[in-house]
Amino acid sequence: MFSQSVRTFTKxxxxxxxxxxxxxxxxxxxxxxLFFFLAVINCVVLILLQSIAFIDNQNADEMISGxxxxxxxTKTRIVYETGDELYICKDLxxxxxxxxxxxxxxNDNSRRELGDFVLIPRHRLANATTMKDSSGNxxxxxxxxxxxxxxxxxQSLIWLDDIMRDSMAEDIVTLIFQIWLFLLSLxxxxxxxxxxxxxxxxxxxxxxxxxxxxIENTYKxxxxxxxxxxxxxxxxxxxxGGWWNLxxxxxxxxLVCNVVAFVMATYxxxxxxxxxARQSFELVGASPQIHQVYKSVLLLSVCxxxxxxFAIASTAMWLAKASSGTIALxxxxxxxxxxxxxxxxxxxxxxxxxxxxxxRRESRRQFLIFAGISLLLxxxxxxIFASPLYQFIFQTWPFFAxxxxxxxxxxxxxxxxxxxxxxxxxxxxxxxxxPKETLEGEDFTPVHFNDAASVKSEKHPGSFDESFFNSxxxxxxxQTMKPPVAHFKSRDKTTSVYSDMNRSxxxxxxxxxxxxxxxxxxxxxxxxxxx
Numbered sequence: 001m002f003s004q005s006v007r008t009f010t011k012x013x014x015x016x017x018x019x020x021x022x023x024x025x026x027x028x029x030x031x032x033x034l035f036f037f038l039a040v041i042n043c044v045v046l047i048l049l050q051s052i053a054f055i056d057n058q059n060a061d062e063m064i065s066g067x068x069x070x071x072x073x074t075k076t077r078i079v080y081e082t083g084d085e086l087y088i089c090k091d092l093x094x095x096x097x098x099x100x101x102x103x104x105x106x107n108d109n110s111r112r113e114l115g116d117f118v119l120i121p122r123h124r125l126a127n128a129t130t131m132k133d134s135s136g137n138x139x140x141x142x143x144x145x146x147x148x149x150x151x152x153x154x155q156s157l158i159w160l161d162d163i164m165r166d167s168m169a170e171d172i173v174t175l176i177f178q179i180w181l182f183l184l185s186l187x188x189x190x191x192x193x194x195x196x197x198x199x200x201x202x203x204x205x206x207x208x209x210x211x212x213x214x215i216e217n218t219y220k221x222x223x224x225x226x227x228x229x230x231x232x233x234x235x236x237x238x239x240x241g242g243w244w245n246l247x248x249x250x251x252x253x254x255l256v257c258n259v260v261a262f263v264m265a266t267y268x269x270x271x272x273x274x275x276x277a278r279q280s281f282e283l284v285g286a287s288p289q290i291h292q293v294y295k296s297v298l299l300l301s302v303c304x305x306x307x308x309x310f311a312i313a314s315t316a317m318w319l320a321k322a323s324s325g326t327i328a329l330x331x332x333x334x335x336x337x338x339x340x341x342x343x344x345x346x347x348x349x350x351x352x353x354x355x356x357x358x359x360r361r362e363s364r365r366q367f368l369i370f371a372g373i374s375l376l377l378x379x380x381x382x383x384i385f386a387s388p389l390y391q392f393i394f395q396t397w398p399f400f401a402x403x404x405x406x407x408x409x410x411x412x413x414x415x416x417x418x419x420x421x422x423x424x425x426x427x428x429x430x431x432x433x434x435p436k437e438t439l440e441g442e443d444f445t446p447v448h449f450n451d452a453a454s455v456k457s458e459k460h461p462g463s464f465d466e467s468f469f470n471s472x473x474x475x476x477x478x479q480t481m482k483p484p485v486a487h488f489k490s491r492d493k494t495t496s497v498y499s500d501m502n503r504s505x506x507x508x509x510x511x512x513x514x515x516x517x518x519x520x521x522x523x524x525x526x527x528x529x530x531x
Contacts, residue, residue, distance in 0.1 A: 307410030
């Protein structure tokens with residue numbers, strides 16, 4: 001009795017969790033299986049590698065912050081790099097009270113090739129002691145080897161500390177992006193969704209390009225660090241030592257994995273596209289005009305999927321950047337900026353959902369809400385570019401600039417595509433999609449018909465030979481000849497058969513399968529003759 005209850009509960013649990021459906025979709029073809037396992041392996045491996053890169057940046061940030069804390073360097077000034085020069089300002093650049101001055105510049109005498117640098121042993125915080133002036137204020141740090149770190153040297157570490165914090169934020173966003181790519185790939189398989197498949201491949205291309213750029217940017221940052229800070233401001237004192245080689249060594253495997261995953265995913269997606277496109281455009285017939293509208297809706301869905309993530313990610317990055325460090329101390333109207341970006345982040349969630357459903361349903365009310373949110377996002381994104389604070393973060397943080405530009409272009413493309421799709425309302429797209437979604441939701445077994453040539457060439461058992469009828473007189477042949485019997489292959493997927501020519505008339509019952517089996521057993525017992 002207990003084992004029967006366990007089996008019943010297990011069966012119901014499997015039905016609830018749709019494990020069987022997931023297994024069927026993943027193992028539909030060898031390409032779906034390979035695509036699924038590629039997504040899983042790629043996600044796990046890159047999360048591990050990205051976590052290692054995050055730990056590397058965190059360790060470097062802790063060490064730099066330790067020197068700043070011991071020297072009592074308060075982040076009341078902005079230090080940034082542009083044009084091979086380090087500037088220090090009291091406020092945002094180009095402001096009337098910025099009072100910017102050049103901290104150090106790269107001249108021709110100090111310019112070296114990256115390979116000409118001599119690795120200096122890393123100096124640790126434990127080897128430094130504070131130096132104070134006559135007023136008792138900390139004037140610098142003295143290392144155990146006798147070298148002194150003055151205020152200019154220590155002030156330059158503010159720029160390096162900001163670089164490390166930005167790199168940590170990039171690691172977090174990239175890590176979440178890998179999880180998002182896996183979810184897109186999984187949904188593409190489970191729903192046989194062309195938009196999710198296209199968004200996943202586009203995401204692979206973007207993250208691969210960024211992984212390559214980050215390696216190049218690492219070499220550039222190391223060159224500026226060595227030339228400006230180590231050899232000019234800090235008297236050949238290297239705070240990071242071989243850390244740059246460690247960062248590059250951990251970034252190269254990330255690039256390799258992304259390239260391999262992108263190539264393999266693109267190939268597998270091209271094979272899956274043929275299957276999914278045939279099912280989307282041929283399973284339920286429609287006119288070429290409906291197909292054209294549906295393709296536009298699919299393209300719009302890809303833009304919505306990508307634009308939603310990049311919009312939310314860039315908004316969160318800006319809020320984190322503006323709310324910490326030196327920026328938070330010098331920014332004006334920061335609370336207003338936070339309110340605007342918080343509202344944008346909240347609106348981007350329903351914007352993504354509405355962009356997915358309103359055009360498939362041709363819901364005019366939902367479209368009005370979607371279009372209104374799109375206009376608000378475009379207006380706020382365009383207006384915020386006039387802000388000096390936004391411009392400064394945009395110009396000094398390449399990753400944020402990339403995310404922002406990508407997000408803005410996707411929102412613009414989504415808006416104009418949505419306007420065009422709105423003009424196509426009333427042409428029958430919901431009627432085209434509804435039977436397809438209904439059959440898929442009911443686990444319908446599709447019947448695929450071959451072309452006329454292949455059907456004609458097939459020889460089925462029990463069919464008549466045309467040569468025999470050709471030898472008969474016309475009147476006798478017309479009376480005798482019958483069309484060949486169509487043969488259908490039965491496919492039992494569930495207890496309900498919606499399309500099977502080899503079975504009797506379909507019977508529908510609301511009685512649960514378990515109760516049906518129990519009633520069948522009772523019926524068989526009652527029909528047995530008494531002993």
